[in-house]
């Protein structure tokens with residue numbers, strides 16, 4: 571266990587959180603490098619029978635130091651914007667291992683990706699196909715392309731993170747995609763290299779992946795009959811993690827093992843785009859208790875982390891474990907843990923059983939994915955510090971400085987009339 575109590579004091583990767591919190595500004599994110607690399611290497615081990623590429627999905631957590639750790643492990647990257655590509659390059663990532671996903675790539679972003687010779691564009695529509703071909707043509711280069719198929723598969727996850735259902739904006743239906751491959755094969759500035767899908771996030775069963783791969787395999791066969799031969803299949807990301815301590819969820823190893831027979835059948839190189847399953851469990855958010863507020867109906871524990879720092883509970887009704895950093899084992903009460911933001915949705919946890927006093931600290935677990943990357947300056951609050959525990963030295967290193975007032979207003983101040 572990377573998070574556990576030692577003599578009533580919560581430790582993360584053997585770091586005493588009370589001591590560190592007292593020396594630091596709160597809230598802060600703290601990650602474990604070894605958890606990140608362990609997860610990445612579990613993907614590597616599980617996929618070793620395949621010619622494969624793991625493209626870490628940058629949106630899950632785009633801190634430069636985390637991208638750099640993964641780049642050093644040999645990771646590729648799944649990006650959805652020019653900004654993410656810039657960060658990958660800054661972190662020392664290899665652009666020849668980058669796939670570019672997303673329904674709305676701008677011309678500027680496409681040009682930037684072409685200049686940096688990325689591995690592949692995951693195309694989402696006919697219009698995008700034409701745009702990429704024209705831009706590649708103007709530059710006199712060839713763009714490698716894959717089409718994102720919408721396999722129209724229902725997944726058991728929050729509707730906001732299901733992306734492979736019939737009425738979602740993502741991907742191209744099976745029929746249309748065949749004709750787009752035909753069209754692409756006639757365009758001079760494109761090279762067809764693959765096929766991809768991504769059906770959603772926080773999925774804890776292999777069956778929607780199995781159904782999707784079966785559909786993709788049928789498409790691959792139809793394309794081969796038309797003399798269109800692919801090099802890779804990209805199965806996207808989406809593997810879930812357990813947000814409850816006792817939940818017994820699908821492991822990375824079992825996930826890949828269960829898909830392997832079908833993937834072998836394709837004979838293609840396998841690309842995966844995991845985000846959450848690599849970084850999700852590697853991070854905690856530590857926050858200070860500002861007040862304990864009792865109403866006739868409820869006890870509210872008001873902490874200094876708000877939905878601007880961590881929005882998953884407000885956005886997805888996500889339920890994260892919240893642990894006091896010093897545990898007073900015998901005493902507990904039921905409370906809502908809430909932030910300081912002026913929104914009723916600003917809660918970190920509802921009906922939590924814990925005991926804390928004003929001035930204590932709490933740790934919100936499993937926030938490494940879609941935590942800081944979704945943070946904002948709402949209510950003119952600075953985004954927090956981020957730290958990582960180095961896997962060799964077991965010491966803490968700052969990897970992002972908390973914003974100050976100037977950071978938050980600099981792009982507005984210059985327009986202020988005096």
Ligand SMILES: Cc1ncc(COP(=O)(O)O)c(C=O)c1O
Pocket residue numbers: 627629630648671672768770771772806807808809843844845846847939
């Ligand atoms: C195209 C694509 N690939 C990969 C991912 C990563 O998904 P996850 O973090 O669930 O592994 C996402 C997330 O939304 C995505 O949109």
